Amino acid sequence: MGKKTVLTVVVVGSVIKLIKMQAVLIASKLPGLIWLIIKVMYHVLFVRVKGKSVKMVEKVNLD
Numbered sequence: 001m002g003k004k005t006v007l008t009v010v011v012v013g014s015v016i017k018l019i020k021m022q023a024v025l026i027a028s029k030l031p032g033l034i035w036l037i038i039k040v041m042y043h044v045l046f047v048r049v050k051g052k053s054v055k056m057v058e059k060v061n062l063d
Contacts, residue, residue, distance in 0.1 A: 026033075
């Protein structure tokens with residue numbers, strides 16, 4: 001019982017350390033990542049809106 005508890009604590013502790021290290025790494029890359037996501041989202045939205053407006057203009061011209 002005692003040994004298992006100690007083992008669990010050690011495992012959980014090392015997992016938390018790993019997560020913290022990863023979090024620091026991610027945090028240091030976060031600004032770039034956020035910028036990338038924003039750029040991709042903007043691009044997708046802009047292209048879709050542009051495509052729709054182009055289609056609408058074509059429809060109007062056809063009518």
